[in-house]
Amino acid sequence: MNEGAICLLSGGLDSSVSAYIAKSQYDEIYALTITYGQRHEKEIESAKEIAASLNVKDHTIFQLNLDKFGGSSLLKKETNTIQKDISYEEIGKTIPSTYVPARNTIFLSLALAYAETKNADHIFIGVTAADYSGYPDCRPEYVDAYQRLINVATKKTIQGGKIVLHAPLLHLSKRDIVLAGKKLQVPFEKTWSCYQGLQHACGVCDSCQLRLKGFKEAKLKDPLVYHAYPAWY
Amino acid sequence: MNEGAICLLSGGLDSSVSAYIAKSQYDEIYALTITYGQRHEKEIESAKEIAASLNVKDHTIFQLNLDKFGGSSLLKKETNTIQKDISYEEIGKTIPSTYVPARNTIFLSLALAYAETKNADHIFIGVTAADYSGYPDCRPEYVDAYQRLINVATKKTIQGGKIVLHAPLLHLSKRDIVLAGKKLQVPFEKTWSCYQGLQHACGVCDSCQLRLKGFKEAKLKDPLVYHAYPAWY
Numbered sequence A, B: 001m002n003e004g005a006i007c008l009l010s011g012g013l014d015s016s017v018s019a020y021i022a023k024s025q026y027d028e029i030y031a032l033t034i035t036y037g038q039r040h041e042k043e044i045e046s047a048k049e050i051a052a053s054l055n056v057k058d059h060t061i062f063q064l065n066l067d068k069f070g071g072s073s074l075l076k077k078e079t080n081t082i083q084k085d086i087s088y089e090e091i092g093k094t095i096p097s098t099y100v101p102a103r104n105t106i107f108l109s110l111a112l113a114y115a116e117t118k119n120a121d122h123i124f125i126g127v128t129a130a131d132y133s134g135y136p137d138c139r140p141e142y143v144d145a146y147q148r149l150i151n152v153a154t155k156k157t158i159q160g161g162k163i164v165l166h167a168p169l170l171h172l173s174k175r176d177i178v179l180a181g182k183k184l185q186v187p188f189e190k191t192w193s194c195y196q197g198l199q200h201a202c203g204v205c206d207s208c209q210l211r212l213k214g215f216k217e218a219k220l221k222d223p224l225v226y227h228a229y230p231a232w233y
Helices: A013-025 A042-053 A103-118 A140-153 A174-183 A206-217 B013-025 B042-054 B103-118 B140-153 B174-183 B206-217
Strands: A004-008 A028-035 A058-063 A122-124 A164-166 B004-008 B028-035 B058-063 B122-124 B164-166
Touching (some): A004 A103, A013 A028, A013 A042, A013 A122, A013 A164, A013 A174, A028 A042, A028 A103, A103 A140, A140 A164, A140 B103, A140 B140, A174 A206, B004 B013, B004 B103, B013 B122, B013 B164, B013 B174, B028 B042, B028 B103, B042 B058, B058 B103
Parallel strands (some): A004 A028, A004 A122, A028 A058, A122 A164, B004 B028, B004 B122, B122 B164
């Protein structure tokens, strides 16, 4: 114990549960929220509330102009039209249009700089492979390759220190993530998963559907208010 | 041929020679210059001039607030005092104070996003292990680990495409880099290596000393003007 952990915290369900898991294991939590011109700025407000509830030692909000590179629908500043309703059976079969090139690779590199600066031994990222939406950088082989990179990449790790990459949700389903969050008393009402920038969660985007599916399967009520609910919910 | 290459281009000698090597092998060159609050903003002007002389398809200048994390003398906005003069025999024996946490890991992650967006098959970085100043992320094992990460990290690479990381200077001495640059007609007078933000290169910082050593051993004259020259030059 008495070790520090950097937690990548978007303010969504997964990263919040991941950060609460970190908090249950380590003393000093540092939250890192990266904004990259995504439409759902509401997540950042959620991240601030979750960081406060975690009583973090520091919360760094890092602005990144990923729109300079383009290449993802998440980066486009379009009108807030609701995406077409897709069944959740279709989710995860292809790489979705919301894929952001090298996103987690960039996020983890910033977390690594933060870890080295704060002398934190741990990095937590809330990626999940089970229900994963087809992102290449949310798979076990990706996490393993990143750990091997860390081992040779920093002053600390080549001088005998450790920086351990944790992806505690990697093999959990959305249902299991909701149950883990419940157990750790994650304030679900403060988290935000929707890809749309509406007043309430849209209930139809991939992210809303996966979240609602998780709550449904966990037999728990999602405290968030939704504009609409899928027929199966 | 007819393949694109992303070139990390600081405007220094090494990255400029690395980009000219890329240009000699591939048709479409994309330059990526990352500014991170370093004192030597002059490098950025150099990067623009080198990019122009390379006739790049695109030059992205990416601003990164690495000072948010701190941890390096390169990031401090102090007065431009000249560093203490150290002999070049001492260079490379320890990790210097100019080490920036996870710097190349961050730079390469941004290059990777750029490569995927532009559908470029190659990334060039001008790191060098021979004369290296003790940076962990300038070693062969680091470059190898990053390539293995790339192979599992992107939509393109997991769908059968390739993104190859090149570090053509990795095993070259500063002398060999100068000679390679000479052969490729790199406009040395447009490059900038000094860590200080003075009108001319200081001639005493690590970077100036390594550069002058390279020119001396290559038996060539460095066209840059220096405020001072080391006694051994």
